[in-house]
Amino acid sequence: MLEKETIKFEKTVIVGIVTQNQNEEKLTEYLDELEFLTFTAGGEVVKRFSQKMERPNPKTFLGTGKMDEISHYVKEHDITTVIFDDELSPSQQKNISKILVECKVLDRTNLILDIFAQRAETSYARTQVELAQCQYLLPRLSGMWTHLERQKGGIGMRGPGETEIETDRRIVRDRISLLKEKIKVIDKQMSVQRGNRGAMVRVALVGYTNVGKSTLMNVISKSEVFVENKLFATLDTTVRKVVIKNLPFLLSDTVGFIRKLPTQLVDSFKSTLDEVREADLLLHVVDISHPDFEEHIASVNQILQDIKSGDKPTIMVFNKIDAYKHLTIDHDDLITEKTSKHYTLEEWKSTWMSKMGEDKALFISAVNKENFEEFREKVYEAVREIHITRFPYNKFLYPDYHEAPDEKEVSEE
Structure with a gap:
């Protein structure tokens, strides 16, 4: 209180x-x-x-x-x-x-x-945000400090030299260059870290901000990722090792997207988005209880196209079915025209399952773990499919692994 x-x-x-x-x-x-x-x-x-x-x-x-x-x-x-x-x-x-x-x-x-500046917890996130802020600030310097528009006169200020506004612009440009170099170094380190994870299948949670990605991450991986009912609760990518039916894979929780996402943020959060670029499978989490969820889907898909990740294998995970409320309408009322905003949950299921395929659309509640076993099974099947192409002979996937004709040759390699 x-x-x-x-x-x-x-x-x-x-x-x-x-x-x-x-x-x-x-x-x-x-x-x-x-x-x-x-x-x-x-x-x-x-x-x-x-x-x-x-x-x-x-x-x-x-x-x-x-x-x-x-x-x-x-x-x-x-x-x-x-x-x-x-x-x-x-x-x-x-x-x-x-x-x-x-x-x-x-x-x-x-x-x-x-x-983003409020939410940045790690040194890397703070560096990314500061770079975006400097890029936004640079063309606006003259409007933010009007006293910098006039060049000072008087003793020691005559002759050639920079105006204060030019000096400030140079300082900001130098800071941008420094931050870019700092991010390059961290990007290399993170690239090495991703390389050191081996050939495990990588799964990334993507979606609009505040759709429940971190909650889902906690339930799947049994970890404690920060969760709050506010926008952009997660800025830093969290990666956890998850095992379903003896099949291990890496799951990453990424920063949420939003409509009209500033281009400065897309540029400065390049390395964070690399987790999405390098993922083998995307779990596109959607808050189906939000009235504009279809537009959220379109916004996320556009950003995925922008970062060249729009063609990756994707499972649509419609979350928060417990909070979904559909409008009840009188079907005998000829004045009311039924639109998508009047759909029941079952109608949305049939719509998206026919659009994506039954194995590519899931409806769950991460908070209540509703339909969670079905979710785990679908994710397992998708990861298994990718895993088979990478490791043709795997005893976790093939009970008759010892009968594989080339087992000796494979094991010697």
């Missing part, structure tokens, strides 16, 4: 726009996610602002009238932070900061970077 009283959330408003490519329903979904991101970062959203526009205003993202409305609200309600759902250009952020002088102005990318 005392802990709740000591937590102080920043009063925040969030902002988005309705465009030709993003209708009101889609904006609501994005702002819901942005509000969860804000909560994860330590903010409390007290109001949402939106505006219909053909395209964002190149100067202030929103129209003048809407910006004035936000400015008045910020002053009257002591708002400390305004967060925009889309990434702001350096000039937009600079111009908006001049209007909203009383508070911090952030965009979605900045917010995600801040959450």
